[in-house]
Amino acid sequence: MSMLGRNPGEMPFLDHLEELRWRALWSLLAIVVGAIVGFILVDRMEAMTLLIRPIEPFLEGGKLKYLSPTDPFFVTLKLSLIAGLVLASPIVIYQIWSFLAPALMPSEKRVIVPALYMGVVLFLGGVVMSYKIVLPMTLRFTMGFQTEFLEQSIVIGPYMAMVTRLLLAFGIVFELPVVILILSALGLVTPEFLASKRRHAVAGITILAAVLTPGDVITVTLMMMAPLVLLYEFSIILSRVVTRRRRVAEAAAGAQA
Template identity: 40%
Template structure:
């Protein structure tokens, strides 16, 4: 894929504005087509996705006639976006590649695989570790006179609202390395504002996660770990950049 992108970037240099607009139209059509196909596939497998995401023994219910349909549609949109993601990335990068300098292209090609891997790592981490812990904690409040009645919409919203932000949060080390490599950040700045960033992390985790303290703490702790990891990576990137200048 990266080799094809490089070839596309070389072929598109020197195009006129009309050519670029025509190309943009074609790429938008391809993206829309990929999204439509992805959503259709996602809708077909929506029931299987619900079964896979079900981490509690209780049966889910729907509270109004259209709830199950709209949940399937929500999963189809999320799944369709995921399936069409490679096509969208390819079309986007192919379009902007001719405008990038060589060092910017290098950063893009090196960083893109890490973006995808870190996002998947965050999603898997949340699904395999955080979600079971969160459900175990919350379901423990049930009693003989207090039985859970969980709707499919609230359940899927809770799951997606936890695993997707984790995928985004796991991009932190990559963002820090990128900002350090272009001189915007230094490891000294990261260390100096560590306490302030811990506060920001808890605020962000409060906004991104479902409204309960346990989910917020479970999200904040990995973010703090990622921030400490970012400091180490920033130091490495900083010294490499300094040596290149010398």
């Protein structure tokens, strides 16, 4: 049983710190193991090939360049660390959840646990959409300028940094419904507030999409805006459901009191 679930009189502050320390150590160990697995995936199992494949049509039969003898190793290492963080994220989230769960109400737990599973699906959906649709369109747009004057010499480091930023950005922003669902379950936001801020949300989504997608405004940026606006509307629906249940539970608790 977690220390947070005991009687407050039996919970010295140092016990909280001890539990937090162990959960942080388990999370760190998971990241290290994930990075080792990520290194194997990148170096031995075609993960690098998948990331390079979108730009291959533009290389005209050539290969990506590198400028330093250490570049291939450090690129592999950075990708391994990113893969390690992604692979270890379920364990890290579980450790955070185990530390915080005893302080939550049963009704809040019933909402947050499914939300975490939904978050995994949404993250993967954002990454797949970015890889299959947005990244190829971004490359076609950005590499179509001044081709009669410039000769390409694409370096592996900057290319991989751009690709991983784009994939992770889409994965993270697709977590919007999960964030709003959890905030609604905790009573920090309401569907009325979200609906009243719809225009502000659309403006913020437009700016975010323009920053994260360096491509044609009519195509690439709009392709990120459209799902984000839909996800925001979906978030309002989820917030209504969760808030209604929370208010019913609070009314029932008040009647019993």
